[in-house]
Amino acid sequence: MKKLMFMLxxxxxxxxxxxxxxxxxxRNYITIVGSSTVYPxxxxxxxxxxxxxxxxxxLIEATGSGGGLKLFAAGIGVKYSDITNAxxxxxxxxxxxxxxxxxxxxxxxxxGYDGIVIANAKSAPRFKLSRRxxxxxxxxxxxxxxxxxxxxxxxxxxxxxxxxxxxxTKIRVLGPPPTSGTRDAFVELAMAGGAQNFPWLKALKxxxxxxxxxxxxxxxxxxxxxxxxxxxxLIVQKLQADPESLGIFGxxxxxxxxxxxxxxxxxxxxxxxxxxxxxxxxxxxxLFFYVKKAHVTIIPGIKGYLKEFTSExxxxxxxxxxxxxxxxxxxxxxxxxxxxxxxLKPILTPADF
Amino acid sequence: MNENSIDNLCSVTDTVRNGLxxxxxxxxxxxxxxxxxxxxxxxxLVILFGDILSKGLPAxxxxxxxxxxxxxxxxxxxxxLESADYNALVKSSCRxxxxxxxxxxxxxxxxxxxxxxxxxxxxxKVLQNHNLIGTTxxxxxxxxxxxxxxxxxxxxxxSTGRYNQQQLGWIExxxxxxxxxxxxxxxxxxSGDSRDPELAGILGxxxxxxxxxxxxxxxSFPIGIGAAIYLEExxxxxxxxxxxxxxxxxxxxxxxxxxxxxGLGVFINFFGLPRSAPLVGGLVLALMTLPTIIIxxxxxxxxxxxxxxxxxxxxxxxxxxxxxxxxxxxxMPGMLTGTIIGMARALGETAPLLMVGMVAxxxxxxxxxxxxxxxxxxxxYLWADSPERAFSERTSAAIIVLLIFLILMNASAVFLRRKxxxxx
Numbered sequence: 001m002k003k004l005m006f007m008l009x010x011x012x013x014x015x016x017x018x019x020x021x022x023x024x025x026x027r028n029y030i031t032i033v034g035s036s037t038v039y040p041x042x043x044x045x046x047x048x049x050x051x052x053x054x055x056x057x058x059l060i061e062a063t064g065s066g067g068g069l070k071l072f073a074a075g076i077g078v079k080y081s082d083i084t085n086a087x088x089x090x091x092x093x094x095x096x097x098x099x100x101x102x103x104x105x106x107x108x109x110x111x112g113y114d115g116i117v118i119a120n121a122k123s124a125p126r127f128k129l130s131r132r133x134x135x136x137x138x139x140x141x142x143x144x145x146x147x148x149x150x151x152x153x154x155x156x157x158x159x160x161x162x163x164x165x166x167x168x169t170k171i172r173v174l175g176p177p178p179t180s181g182t183r184d185a186f187v188e189l190a191m192a193g194g195a196q197n198f199p200w201l202k203a204l205k206x207x208x209x210x211x212x213x214x215x216x217x218x219x220x221x222x223x224x225x226x227x228x229x230x231x232x233x234l235i236v237q238k239l240q241a242d243p244e245s246l247g248i249f250g251x252x253x254x255x256x257x258x259x260x261x262x263x264x265x266x267x268x269x270x271x272x273x274x275x276x277x278x279x280x281x282x283x284x285x286x287l288f289f290y291v292k293k294a295h296v297t298i299i300p301g302i303k304g305y306l307k308e309f310t311s312e313x314x315x316x317x318x319x320x321x322x323x324x325x326x327x328x329x330x331x332x333x334x335x336x337x338x339x340x341x342x343x344l345k346p347i348l349t350p351a352d353f
Numbered sequence: 354m355n356e357n358s359i360d361n362l363c364s365v366t367d368t369v370r371n372g373l374x375x376x377x378x379x380x381x382x383x384x385x386x387x388x389x390x391x392x393x394x395x396x397x398l399v400i401l402f403g404d405i406l407s408k409g410l411p412a413x414x415x416x417x418x419x420x421x422x423x424x425x426x427x428x429x430x431x432x433x434l435e436s437a438d439y440n441a442l443v444k445s446s447c448r449x450x451x452x453x454x455x456x457x458x459x460x461x462x463x464x465x466x467x468x469x470x471x472x473x474x475x476x477x478k479v480l481q482n483h484n485l486i487g488t489t490x491x492x493x494x495x496x497x498x499x500x501x502x503x504x505x506x507x508x509x510x511x512s513t514g515r516y517n518q519q520q521l522g523w524i525e526x527x528x529x530x531x532x533x534x535x536x537x538x539x540x541x542x543x544s545g546d547s548r549d550p551e552l553a554g555i556l557g558x559x560x561x562x563x564x565x566x567x568x569x570x571x572x573s574f575p576i577g578i579g580a581a582i583y584l585e586e587x588x589x590x591x592x593x594x595x596x597x598x599x600x601x602x603x604x605x606x607x608x609x610x611x612x613x614x615x616g617l618g619v620f621i622n623f624f625g626l627p628r629s630a631p632l633v634g635g636l637v638l639a640l641m642t643l644p645t646i647i648i649x650x651x652x653x654x655x656x657x658x659x660x661x662x663x664x665x666x667x668x669x670x671x672x673x674x675x676x677x678x679x680x681x682x683x684x685m686p687g688m689l690t691g692t693i694i695g696m697a698r699a700l701g702e703t704a705p706l707l708m709v710g711m712v713a714x715x716x717x718x719x720x721x722x723x724x725x726x727x728x729x730x731x732x733x734y735l736w737a738d739s740p741e742r743a744f745s746e747r748t749s750a751a752i753i754v755l756l757i758f759l760i761l762m763n764a765s766a767v768f769l770r771r772k773x774x775x776x777x
Binding site: 325 | 436461473508509515547548549625627628629710712713714715716717725737738739740741742745
């Protein structure tokens with residue numbers, strides 16, 4: 001026992017410096033961070049890329065869009081990630097942080113669209129919502145029904161109170177927490193979109209953006225909106241168990257579970273592949289990834305990965321990413337970004353914001 | 354007087370007798386509560402295991418399709434076998450099977466029945482045996498995860514599901530011809546992560562776990578035991594030792610995510626160690642398990658009777674000899690138990706690893722301490738979050754593997770204790 005312990009100790013002592021010195025060597029695989037919405041698509045491309053080329057499979061971490069951009073902006077060198085995925089566009093502040101830390105040349109590539117669906121169990125009747133309904137049902141404060149430009153605390157308990165044509169079931173919506181990009185996009189597209197149906201709110205948006213955001217972007221906290229965590233599978237399961245509630249998640253989960261849940265119509269449009277691709281479905285957003293140009297010459301395989309991602313068989317009309325629920329961009333846009341990926345230009349400039 | 358005292362005694366025995374029934378009842382009630390508590394916890398355990406087993410066991414088998422593959426020499430040029438189009442072989446044999454399928458769209462949905470992994474399997478076979486080229490052979494090739502789910506009854510066989518009528522017709526015909534069967538899922542144990550559920554395996558996470566835990570053990574066991582011996586046997590009791598003791602106890606209660614933040618700040622940002630590597634994960638988990646090991650080792654040392662030390666000292670042994678010849682061998686079973694329990698806790702951690710980048714999609718199987726790796730609980734988390742239906746059974750299967758690991762570790766703790774334990 002004693003000998004064993006000394007041996008273990010000796011081995012540990014010997015190994016530590018060896019391992020530490022090894023760490024400094026050059027990284028030979030791509031590291032990618034960022035959005036958990038883009039993650040299911042980026043991982044498919046990475047796996048294909050790793051299997052069909054001589055390069056190693058890129059490593060992909062799902063850190064969320066904001067977390068990813070923070071890691072991405074930290075600096076240049078093998079220590080830092082090469083690519084970050086984002087389910088929203090990079091913000092000006094984030095771009096400036098990149099430049100401050102020496103990340104001068106950033107290339108933006110749009111990969112397609114993602115629809116956010118409001119779904120319920122198949123055993124219940126399908127909802128026909130408008131963005132106005134969603135705003136009135138889920139906002140913390142809503143415009144005074146008497147028409148004056150003031151707000152009152154949201155009094156609605158059932159869908160019927162919001163809109164006579166909706167069923168008289170309790171308002172109960174399962175959705176992602178505030179850290180999620182899906183929630184950001186839902187608030188921005190569905191709720192703020194609905195809020196602009198009120199003329200005085202629309203006017204307010206031009207006059208006082210912060211005040212408008214405080215009304216249109218704040219989700220109620222009295223139990224009608226249930227934060228169900230980042231796991232969309234869980235929301236699907238809960239919807240099945242409780243046919244009276246609605247859930248908010250990404251289109252790919254609706255696509256994979258179309259035998260269990262159905263997407264509600266928003267402004268009369270069903271969330272289908274075609275409708276999102278056409279831009280008819282109102283609650284959809286573009287997905288991006290960002291590349292450090294300086295890393296293309298340091299880390300092997302980045303150009304190949306970009307080529308794979310922007311190839312027609314990946315993000316094209318009938319590509320393998322569309323099988324996973326990514327909504328492709330129109331032909332011309334795809335060709336534009338394919339060119340951007342091949343030539344690594346244009347780089348982002350402050351004028352882009 | 355005398356009568357009085359007898360009366361008194363009588364009244365005491367009476368009170369005792371009268372209260373007896375109540376006391377027995379109280380005792381019975383208490384025992385009954387105990388039985389209930391045990392029964393309830395067993396019930397929860399059974400529900401948990403039953404749920405995981407019933408969900409996870411189907412993942413150990415996988416649907417395969419029998420296809421007769423013609424190894425077309427035109428498609429397999431001898432100088433380019435590595436990157437030939439093996440998918441085309443699969444596609445042409447699918448077309449042969451259903452010759453009535455003509456239009457592009459139907460063909461696409463036909464090819465979807467077979468996994469992309471089939472092409473990789475054929476590639477492997479051809480590279481192993483060049484003589485296959487030019488021949489026609491029957492192979493049981495891996496089916497798509499959707500078809501697998503359908504065969505396992507997880508997706509209904511009607512058009513509300515993911516398959517259309519045409520595809521369901523093909524599946525029926527395949528079944529009728531005996532071309533579909535389920536067999537043991539070797540892929541699950543022999544490959545790394547994949548975004549195709551039918552190709553995803555646990556091996557990458559398993560070897561990541563082994564590498565990480567090996568490093569954790571290598572660091573935390575000697576350091577923890579050394580610290581415990583010094584604190585217990587050599588350090589003078591006083592303010593300083595009290596201060597240390599309080600701190601160690603506090604450290605054992607610190608949430609693990611804090612150790613992850615520490616790892617990120619110190620090992621990655623300051624020392625520049627690689628992200629996502631078992632090296633950093635092992636260091637972080639070692640820090641996390643150290644207090645547990647120190648505390649349990651100190652308890653084990655304390656349990657060695659002072660008479661042993663005194664006898665050894667009386668026979669002329671030096672303090673170091675006393676510790677290493679007498680105390681340590683007697684305390685070792687307790688120390689090992691503590692270590693294994695600490696390691697078992699480390700085995701189930703994801704939170705600190707999130708911070709050091711080990712929650713990631715990693716396909717290649719890690720072979721060194723600095724290679725990118727992930728661990729079993731992280732793999733479970735990642736699969737639980739995937740949209741594809743077939744991942745849910747793989748999640749449960751991975752949980753089964755993790756539980757087996759845990760049970761083995763805890764069993765070895767019990768075994769070591771039984772084998773080496775001494776009683777006084």
